[in-house]
Amino acid sequence: MIEHDFADFSKVEGFLSFLASIDWRDPWLIGLFVFHFSIFMMAILTRNYGNFQAVLFFILLLLVYFSENINKLASTNWKIFSRQQYFDSNGLFISVVFSMPILINCMLMVGSWLYQSTQLMTTLKTAQLKEKIRKEKKQQKEVENKTKSE
Template sequence: MAGSLDGLSAALDETFRDIREKFREAGKEAKIWESLQAFAAAVDWTEPWIIGVLATHCLLLVLVLVFRKNWNLNMIIMVAAAAAVYNAQRINSYLHRHWAAFARQPYFDEQGVFISALMSAPLLAIMLVQLVSYLILTSQMLVEMKVKELKYKARQKARGEKQAQQTNKKDS
């Protein structure tokens, strides 16, 4: 028992040493803000296909917000966005092979960083907006149904009392 505890303690110590070392290494590397600035500077934001992708994201967000009560349209958007995010790796591979047909430079790397930043992250943000919208609508529906239930019970109680009074008058 003592041997297994010593082994566990040694493993935990080693794990914590590794974690501390990784944090030290991460602190030496570029900060996230600097990485984002470098990413933004490396992309030619005037390319028509990039403008089209960004415009599509803006259009989807507007559709989600304007038609937030249209469950069918929002479900179609959510399924399409989820399918695009799910297939991002395949899309990235295809675009990596054929970038020269539509882009001025090869944006699509093996790791999929560019497609994640340009396509997947905005789509996930749009789906998050949809989720919050669904939760708000659902809570509003729940409140409406509870109010209707309470009104129904109050009417039933009033009818029962009225019938009881009528029965008492007939009996007397």
């Protein structure tokens, strides 16, 4: 097991060494990644259910908003669920393993919404153009019928 004092980040030379110093086999970290993967799959599988995704999006943003409070709670109770103290006062760890994946999922949801919006706008504009052409043809036929009857 890797022993590091996460309260003193002067020992961590860079972001990659910080990630390398984490014991990724810790059961709660595995559970956290299962949570993130579940959220990702839920976001993908429910992309056509706007109301559900809006609620999911709001809940995920609330989790990110309260991540500072979660970090404080976890830093005082880390011995209950973790082998090491990861939760520093700067919030680097919780930002990397908790907030960043949630925000990436939120960005994917927004991207999906934008894509669906452009598809809907394209379909709507195509239908409007077809309707305009249909009306023009109908008017042209009426004009032709008037000129034939005269």
